[in-house]
Amino acid sequence: MSAVIDDHGPAQDHAHGPAKGLMRWVLTTNHKDIGTLYLWFSFCMFLLGGSFAMVIRAELFQPGLQIVAPAFFNQMTTMHGLIMVFGAVMPAFVGLANWMIPLMIGAPDMALPRMNNFSFWLLPAAFALLISTLFMAGGGPNFGWTFYAPLSTTYAPESVTYFIFAIHLMGISSIMGAINVIATILNLRAPGMTLMKMPLFVWTWLITAFLLIAVMPVLAGVVTMMLMDIHFGTSFFSAAGGGDPVLFQHVFWFFGHPEVYIMILPAFGAISAIIPTFSRKPLFGYTSMVYATASIAFLSFIVWAHHMFVVGIPLVGELFFMYATLLIAVPTGVKVFNWVSTMWQGSLTFETPMLFAVAFVILFTIGGFSGLMLAIAPADFQYHDTYFVVAHFHYVLVPGAIFGIFASTYYWLPKWTGHMYDETLGKLHFWLSFVGMNLTFFPMHFVGLAGMPRRVPDYNLQFADFNMVSSIGGFMFGTTQLLFLFIVIKCIRGGPKAPAKPWDGAEGLEWSVPSPAPYHTFTTPPEIK
Amino acid sequence: MANSTAVKRLVLRLLLMVVVMFAFGFALVPIYDVMCKAFGINGKTAGQYEGEQVVDPTRQVRVQFLSTNAIDMVWEFYPKGDQLVVNPGAVNEMVFVVSNPTDHPMTAQAVPSISPAEAAQYFHKTECFCFTQQVLQPGQSLEMPMRFIVDRDMPKDVKHLTLAYTLFDITARHPPVAANAGKDETRLAR
Numbered sequence: 001m002s003a004v005i006d007d008h009g010p011a012q013d014h015a016h017g018p019a020k021g022l023m024r025w026v027l028t029t030n031h032k033d034i035g036t037l038y039l040w041f042s043f044c045m046f047l048l049g050g051s052f053a054m055v056i057r058a059e060l061f062q063p064g065l066q067i068v069a070p071a072f073f074n075q076m077t078t079m080h081g082l083i084m085v086f087g088a089v090m091p092a093f094v095g096l097a098n099w100m101i102p103l104m105i106g107a108p109d110m111a112l113p114r115m116n117n118f119s120f121w122l123l124p125a126a127f128a129l130l131i132s133t134l135f136m137a138g139g140g141p142n143f144g145w146t147f148y149a150p151l152s153t154t155y156a157p158e159s160v161t162y163f164i165f166a167i168h169l170m171g172i173s174s175i176m177g178a179i180n181v182i183a184t185i186l187n188l189r190a191p192g193m194t195l196m197k198m199p200l201f202v203w204t205w206l207i208t209a210f211l212l213i214a215v216m217p218v219l220a221g222v223v224t225m226m227l228m229d230i231h232f233g234t235s236f237f238s239a240a241g242g243g244d245p246v247l248f249q250h251v252f253w254f255f256g257h258p259e260v261y262i263m264i265l266p267a268f269g270a271i272s273a274i275i276p277t278f279s280r281k282p283l284f285g286y287t288s289m290v291y292a293t294a295s296i297a298f299l300s301f302i303v304w305a306h307h308m309f310v311v312g313i314p315l316v317g318e319l320f321f322m323y324a325t326l327l328i329a330v331p332t333g334v335k336v337f338n339w340v341s342t343m344w345q346g347s348l349t350f351e352t353p354m355l356f357a358v359a360f361v362i363l364f365t366i367g368g369f370s371g372l373m374l375a376i377a378p379a380d381f382q383y384h385d386t387y388f389v390v391a392h393f394h395y396v397l398v399p400g401a402i403f404g405i406f407a408s409t410y411y412w413l414p415k416w417t418g419h420m421y422d423e424t425l426g427k428l429h430f431w432l433s434f435v436g437m438n439l440t441f442f443p444m445h446f447v448g449l450a451g452m453p454r455r456v457p458d459y460n461l462q463f464a465d466f467n468m469v470s471s472i473g474g475f476m477f478g479t480t481q482l483l484f485l486f487i488v489i490k491c492i493r494g495g496p497k498a499p500a501k502p503w504d505g506a507e508g509l510e511w512s513v514p515s516p517a518p519y520h521t522f523t524t525p526p527e528i529k
Numbered sequence: 530m531a532n533s534t535a536v537k538r539l540v541l542r543l544l545l546m547v548v549v550m551f552a553f554g555f556a557l558v559p560i561y562d563v564m565c566k567a568f569g570i571n572g573k574t575a576g577q578y579e580g581e582q583v584v585d586p587t588r589q590v591r592v593q594f595l596s597t598n599a600i601d602m603v604w605e606f607y608p609k610g611d612q613l614v615v616n617p618g619a620v621n622e623m624v625f626v627v628s629n630p631t632d633h634p635m636t637a638q639a640v641p642s643i644s645p646a647e648a649a650q651y652f653h654k655t656e657c658f659c660f661t662q663q664v665l666q667p668g669q670s671l672e673m674p675m676r677f678i679v680d681r682d683m684p685k686d687v688k689h690l691t692l693a694y695t696l697f698d699i700t701a702r703h704p705p706v707a708a709n710a711g712k713d714e715t716r717l718a719r
């Protein structure tokens with residue numbers, strides 16, 4: 001008990017509610033407040049990164065250069081990627097972890113509440129720094145979210161140093177967040193909550209946190225090497241001084257591939273809670289889900305060079321990385337089959353969270369299949385750096401990570417706010433997102449296979465129609481998210497009162513506390529049957 | 530419930546993991562170099578070759594030469610011929626020409642690369658300007674011989690090699706103090 005209570009801020013005795021005014025949010029050490037902060041921050045970044053995507057789609061609406069200069073276009077693709085990955089998806093999952101993990105394992109708070117506050121407040125600083133580069137002489141980062149050297153070193157804009165520091169801050173924030181999650185899960189579970197009784201969201205987050213601890217330091221290392229190459233005359237990535245730019249790609253993707261799983265595993269966990277609820281059946285194959293998640297995490301460390309099939313790695317290397325990558329489809333398939341089996345013969349209802357969850361299963365699987373196509377090394381020689389890759393990763397990230405976050409939000413919103421959201425508007429949000437997202441990204445498969453390169457502001461006439469469709473879909477998807485904002489605000493401000501357990505098929509400790517969840521929960525640990 | 534020493538111990542362990550992984554990121558640099566050398570990947574050629582080989586008159590390999598200037602490099606740089614047909618084991622020579630058209634002294638470094646990459650370890654240079662840096666005075670030009678042996682053990686399916694040099698301007702990093710270039714003390718493994 002003592003660890004948690006001692007760490008409470010001076011203003012908060014555990015019997016009190018939240019402090020008043022703005023300082024409540026600045027100084028808070030309450031897991032629910034911090035979760036809320038993360039979620040709102042993530043949503044702001046989602047809108048900002050999304051508006052950059054609107055610039056990209058507007059420029060690509062027609063062939064030729066119309067709206068922005070190519071140099072600015074490059075900054076848009078780069079910043080869109082960076083902000084969506086580090087600003088929208090990752091913080092959203094940390095926010096969900098903050099809100100839900102203590103409620104799910106019967107803990108009174110996160111294990112390290114003050115560090116929790118710090119890891120959140122690093123993020124606005126990091127992104128202010130990153131976004132400010134757009135206004136600097138020479139412009140912001142323009143080298144792609146993968147910032148390959150020497151584009152990001154020898155040929156980088158002046159502002160690259162700020163980019164590097166921003167990445168360092170984000171890395172520190174993520175690492176602290178991950179340490180907190182692990183410490184909470186391993187130390188604060190209510191008595192009787194054995195590891196194999198934990199909800200899958202907790203499991204997937206535990207594994208994600210270990211991935212973060214393993215690879216965020218490598219990312220910090222690679223940007224540090226860049227910093228040294230740029231300012232201190234080293235030659236890690238400069239061939240002229242005996243270094244090697246290909247080394248950059250190895251180190252980056254050693255981080256980068258696990259990173260893509262960091263962005264999807266927590267969504268797997270949330271979906272594994274939502275599908276059983278609305279199927280009114282327990283999750284099929286709980287144990288195999290845990291092992292599948294662990295195997296995916298393990299395999300993610302030995303497949304990184306599938307992003308580098310064309311750099312000239314030897315044949316055995318191509319074969320190794322090709323087979324290792326294809327192997328990931330096995331545990332991923334186990335998960336998909338388990339979700340489908342959970343729904344099989346269940347009494348399904350399709351409230352908004354379930355709609356997003358079912359779309360997740362179907363569309364994520366499409367992304368998995370295009371991943372398998374890309375994983376075939378000889379085929380990737382054709383697909384690499386085309387819009388096919390863009391289609392692939394948006395199919396795993398939008399209906400995967402983003403729909404996972406939407407589903408989670410609708411699912412737990414009654415618990416957070418004490419109100420039911422507007423179901424009709426929720427469904428409208430789903431259908432517009434579903435149609436918009438497919439309109440945007442499905443045609444990209446075709447233009448990619450036909451050879452349209454990614455990260456270009458202009459393209460050959462033959463791609464014009466498909467690009468116009470993509471842009472229309474993009475505008476539709478983008479605008480729809482304002483509806484989401486409206487739904488959430490409406491739900492916070494009012495709506496039908498939510499009971500403690502608004503979903504009749506739901507399982508788990510979070511539904512045993514009233515809605516909205518009181519400021520302090522589980523100050524005495526619950527009993528686990 | 531949780532006691533704070535358990536949390537502290539866990540956090541310390543996790544922090545240790547973070548430090549280890551940060552160091553691992555840097556360890557990837559030498560690991561990469563060793564792997565490239567051990568498996569002859571990435572088309573990196575080794576340093577100066579001291580051995581000798583018996584000529585294999587029954588086999589011929591075509592070696593092509595490419596020269597590229599890295600961006601912003603203004604020197605003229607080219608091989609005198611664009612290809613040679615050689616016998617494995619024999620010592621061959623190709624002369625490369627550089628000249629500095631500017632009005633200030635400059636330092637350059639040429640970086641070689643062989644494709645197909647798996648042939649790199651069978652391509653031995655007994656003399657190469659890429660082992661050193663070049664300093665050229667304004668308007669000076671230089672003929673630089675490059676001698677090499679194609680190994681007799683090179684896999685039979687390789688019939689055609691390309692040796693590509695990229696010339697980098699490193700004046701900023703290595704100001705041309707002396708008229709003659711010295712060996713680079715930094716990590717130049719070629």
Ligand code: HEM
Pocket residue numbers: 146260261263264306307325326328329332367368369370371372374375376380383384385389392393396397400401
């Ligand atoms: C069955 C599972 C998967 C396989 C076999 C797979 C395979 C691949 C391959 C081979 C590439 C490189 C393509 C190229 O650049 O030529 C790639 C790119 C990518 N994948 Fe996947 N993938 C899978 C799942 C995922 C998931 C779950 C995510 C994220 C949630 C993801 C995110 C990405 C991203 C972001 C890129 C592009 C990176 C870039 O170049 O910007 N993939 N994938």
Ligand SMILES: [Cu+2]
Pocket residue numbers: 256257260303304306307
């Ligand atoms: Cu990958």
